Amino acid sequence: MKIFATLDDLKPVVGQDLGVSDWIQVTQEQINLFAEATGDHQWIHVDPVRAKEGPYGSTIAHGFLTLSLLPKMYASLIRIEKTRMGVNYGLNKVRFPAPVPVNSRLRCRIKLLTCEEVAGDGVQLNWEMSVEREGEAKPVCVAEFLQRRYR
Numbered sequence: 001m002k003i004f005a006t007l008d009d010l011k012p013v014v015g016q017d018l019g020v021s022d023w024i025q026v027t028q029e030q031i032n033l034f035a036e037a038t039g040d041h042q043w044i045h046v047d048p049v050r051a052k053e054g055p056y057g058s059t060i061a062h063g064f065l066t067l068s069l070l071p072k073m074y075a076s077l078i079r080i081e082k083t084r085m086g087v088n089y090g091l092n093k094v095r096f097p098a099p100v101p102v103n104s105r106l107r108c109r110i111k112l113l114t115c116e117e118v119a120g121d122g123v124q125l126n127w128e129m130s131v132e133r134e135g136e137a138k139p140v141c142v143a144e145f146l147q148r149r150y151r
Contacts, residue, residue, distance in 0.1 A: 004080045007123050007149055010115045021073035021108040023134065026061045028102050034065040048102075061100035066141045067091075070129050073108035074145070083149045089124060092144035098136065105134040113144065122150035 002018050004010055028048065035041050043050045044060055051059040071088065080086070100106065111128040118124045124146060131141040 001076070002078050004078075006082045007080060007115075007151060010080070010112060010123070010125065014112050014115050017109065017111045019077055019110065020132070021110065022076040023105045023107050024069055024072065025103060025105050026065070026069075026100055028059060031059060031061050031065065031102060034062055034068070038062070038064065040064075056099050056101055059102045061102070061104070063096040063141065066096065066100050066106065066131060067094060067143065069106065069131070070108065070141075070143065070145055073106075073131070074110065074127070074129070077108075077110055080149060083151060086147060086149040089146040089148045091146065092126070094141070094143040096141050098133065098138045098140045100133060100140050104140075106131050106140065107134075108132070118148060120150055122148050124148050 031045050035046050040062055044054055044056070045062055046059065048059050109130045109132060112125065113128050114124070114126040116124050125148070127145040127147065129141070129143050129145050130139045133140045
């Protein structure tokens with residue numbers, strides 16, 4: 001866990017790799033619940049029998065499910081203490097270079113790209129998030145995660 005007392009403490013680490021998050025296992029139950037929440041019931045995600053004969057040999061997580069795990073991964077590695085609030089502001093350059101087969105374990109490598117002052121006594125943080133699957137060299141998701149935090 002990287003703990004920053006204030007937002008100003010982030011400025012010296014711009015451009016640095018801050019480490020990796022805790023591992024998260026992606027289960028079929030999570031995939032099914034995500035399908036229910038989003039209405040995306042494509043067989044490659046929710047039909048283990050059919051998916052076994054498909055291109056990956058099992059069901060795979062939705063790309064957007066993997067993306068939705070970024071805040072949880074972030075929270076396991078980064079804590080900023082003296083802020084009154086934070087909001088997810090958006091994403092840049094999202095890609096899903098490799099699939100996430102069911103029961104994969106994922107973690108995220110996090111780098112702070114920018115830390116810029118914004119109106120309202122806050123900063124906009126641009127985090128490079130690269131999600132890795134255990135045992136695989138190619139990332140499964142790469143995105144720039146924009147966050148605004150306020151003093």
